[in-house]
Amino acid sequence: MNDVTPSPTAWERDPSYRLFLTRYTELRWRKRMETVLTATVLALLVLISVVFTEFYPNRLLTGAPRVGEYFGKLFSVVPQTGAEPVPVLAWGHLFGGVKEPQSVAYWFYRIGTYATLLWQTVQMAIIATAMGFTAAFALSFPAARNLVATRWLVFVTRRVLEIARSIPQVVLAFILVWPFGIGPLAGILAIGIHSTGALGKLFSEVNENADLRALDGIRATGGNWLTQIRYGIVPQVLPNFLSYGLLRFEINVRSSTIIGFVGAGGIGSEFKRVIGFNIYEEVSAIAILILLIVMVIDLASERVRARLIGKLAGEPAR
Amino acid sequence: MSGTIRLDSITPAEIAAARARLPRLFAATWHAQALRFALLAGAVLYLGYLHWLFEFDRIFSGFDRLWLILRVMFDWSHFAEWDHAEILRSMAETVTMAFLGTALSGLVALPLGFLGARNVIPSRVFRFCTRRVFDVCRGLDQLIWALVFVRAMGLGPIAGVLAIFVSDTGVLAKVYSEAIENAEQGQIDGIRATGASRLMTLRLGVLPQVMPVMLSQALYQLESNSREATILGLVGAGGIGLRLSERIQINAWDQVAYIILLILVTVAVIDTVSRHIRARLISG
Numbered sequence: 001m002n003d004v005t006p007s008p009t010a011w012e013r014d015p016s017y018r019l020f021l022t023r024y025t026e027l028r029w030r031k032r033m034e035t036v037l038t039a040t041v042l043a044l045l046v047l048i049s050v051v052f053t054e055f056y057p058n059r060l061l062t063g064a065p066r067v068g069e070y071f072g073k074l075f076s077v078v079p080q081t082g083a084e085p086v087p088v089l090a091w092g093h094l095f096g097g098v099k100e101p102q103s104v105a106y107w108f109y110r111i112g113t114y115a116t117l118l119w120q121t122v123q124m125a126i127i128a129t130a131m132g133f134t135a136a137f138a139l140s141f142p143a144a145r146n147l148v149a150t151r152w153l154v155f156v157t158r159r160v161l162e163i164a165r166s167i168p169q170v171v172l173a174f175i176l177v178w179p180f181g182i183g184p185l186a187g188i189l190a191i192g193i194h195s196t197g198a199l200g201k202l203f204s205e206v207n208e209n210a211d212l213r214a215l216d217g218i219r220a221t222g223g224n225w226l227t228q229i230r231y232g233i234v235p236q237v238l239p240n241f242l243s244y245g246l247l248r249f250e251i252n253v254r255s256s257t258i259i260g261f262v263g264a265g266g267i268g269s270e271f272k273r274v275i276g277f278n279i280y281e282e283v284s285a286i287a288i289l290i291l292l293i294v295m296v297i298d299l300a301s302e303r304v305r306a307r308l309i310g311k312l313a314g315e316p317a318r
Numbered sequence: 319m320s321g322t323i324r325l326d327s328i329t330p331a332e333i334a335a336a337r338a339r340l341p342r343l344f345a346a347t348w349h350a351q352a353l354r355f356a357l358l359a360g361a362v363l364y365l366g367y368l369h370w371l372f373e374f375d376r377i378f379s380g381f382d383r384l385w386l387i388l389r390v391m392f393d394w395s396h397f398a399e400w401d402h403a404e405i406l407r408s409m410a411e412t413v414t415m416a417f418l419g420t421a422l423s424g425l426v427a428l429p430l431g432f433l434g435a436r437n438v439i440p441s442r443v444f445r446f447c448t449r450r451v452f453d454v455c456r457g458l459d460q461l462i463w464a465l466v467f468v469r470a471m472g473l474g475p476i477a478g479v480l481a482i483f484v485s486d487t488g489v490l491a492k493v494y495s496e497a498i499e500n501a502e503q504g505q506i507d508g509i510r511a512t513g514a515s516r517l518m519t520l521r522l523g524v525l526p527q528v529m530p531v532m533l534s535q536a537l538y539q540l541e542s543n544s545r546e547a548t549i550l551g552l553v554g555a556g557g558i559g560l561r562l563s564e565r566i567q568i569n570a571w572d573q574v575a576y577i578i579l580l581i582l583v584t585v586a587v588i589d590t591v592s593r594h595i596r597a598r599l600i601s602g
């Protein structure tokens with residue numbers, strides 16, 4: 001090896017090598033300092049957060065067994081009255097009859113109530129999405145810079161949409177429960193208002209990217225602003241709008257499952273009740289149902305969206 | 319034939335051919351019209367059903383009460399008497415909850431992301447199982463996790479941190495494993511060609527490629543979690559949500575408006591800071 005590589009002294013004497021070496025050490029040192037600084041800042045922030053949230057190990061340790069307890073109780077039997085429950089997870093239990101406390105049938109014995117509530121939850125999502133879609137559709141045109149000459153109108157519409165989407169939905173629902181009473185109506189309005197804000201922003205962005213030549217064509221034939229929008233813009237943006245609307249629907253199904261936590265209808269209120277009373281079987285039953293319904297709706301909506309986009313791609317460019 | 323217009327002798331077959339070619343130039347056929355009418359009637363009936371199901375009449379009786387609430391909301395004449403120390407402390411609690419939850423989930427999601435990536439663990443069964451676990455963590459809403467942890471840990475921000483941690487781990491592990499799967503194979507092969515062990519290949523071949531993506535995703539989650547953290551208190555998981563729900567329950571609408579405004583400002587500040595850091599991360 002020694003006959004191939006130059007001797008260390010020869011390397012050291014080379015000025016370009018020395019320059020490289022100083023630059024290299026300098027860079028490396030700087031990088032290391034940067035890492036140390038970032039790590040220190042992060043550690044400090046974590047420390048502050050731990051103190052503020054009382055995230056102490058001893059509290060975690062006292063609480064942690066109670067999380068496991070849930071599954072223990074879910075899959076355990078009491079051999080005699082008064083005895084300690086024995087954890088059991090067996091197919092025999094799982095597929096036993098309605099009387100068997102660990103069976104799936106026992107978990108779901110109130111499936112009728114759940115089905116009604118889930119149906120209501122999905123209907124809430126549908127009507128709220130429809131409301132949000134309609135309002136966002138109407139507001140997206142005055143919120144598009146390229147369609148409206150009046151600057152203040154664009155500004156005001158945009159701020160309205162911004163406020164509508166930045167207030168947390170659950171908070172909105174909690175507030176609306178006071179004027180509109182406990183029940184799905186408050187939830188629908190809250191989700192609808194939030195959807196208006198979220199969709200309105202997306203729609204106005206679609207509008208701003210629309211091709212204005214069609215609009216100019218309508219204007220040339222003497223169409224007013226409404227007809228220009230109706231025949232010049234709407235046909236090209238509608239497929240995009242629908243796709244965003246479906247995506248929003250998926251999100252709204254999730255929201256409507258939890259909006260009941262504050263009394264605004266749907267399966268959420270029932271879920272909160274069974275968690276509060278520690279009815280283990282029903283908690284897992286509802287959790288599974290919520291997961292299932294969300295998955296089914298996601299898959300269905302994904303299909304429709306794929307078809308919508310496929311149709312778009314299949315259409316000849318005009 | 320083409321180019322000449324023969325108004326006198328157009329055969330029905332020609333009309334049908336033209337209709338097939340350019341259907342939208344013709345008036346709708348009677349069954350298309352019937353279908354359209356049926357759809358419209360169905361929509362009206364459905365709306366009527368929803369109207370009955372959700373008692374939409376209550377909207378009209380609610381508006382005067384809503385108006386009353388709105389009027390009280392913007393009357394801040396008692397501003398000096400509010401418990402500002404408590405409100406600001408809770409706001410800080412919310413922000414720290416979001417930060418700690420996101421930081422922990424980022425740490426835990428890193429190894430989980432590797433376990434869920436196709437190019438790290440080739441086993442299909444294993445990957446299917448890990449992915450489903452992420453799905454469950456992600457699929458149940460943060461508010462549901464908060465309820466679960468409030469039962470286990472008691473009221474307070476610790477339940478909120480855990481709720482954010484669990485649901486966020488599901489999100490980040492999924493995104494991380496996708497980022498790892500999209501890592502360029504050439505660099506990985508290069509490291510492996512030097513005789514590096516499996517762990518070193520991941521450390522030197524994969525991690526440098528995906529680190530900026532991971533950090534920016536974590537920051538993005540921090541933004542979203544700080545929004546979510548504001549409502550976790552509504553179910554007792556600490557933070558500003560708890561104060562908000564107290565104020566709503568005693569109908570202190572002026573303070574409700576103030577707290578909402580505070581939330582909006584805080585979230586906007588976090589968004590701005592995080593967006594700057596993300597832009598720097600991505601540009602290098």
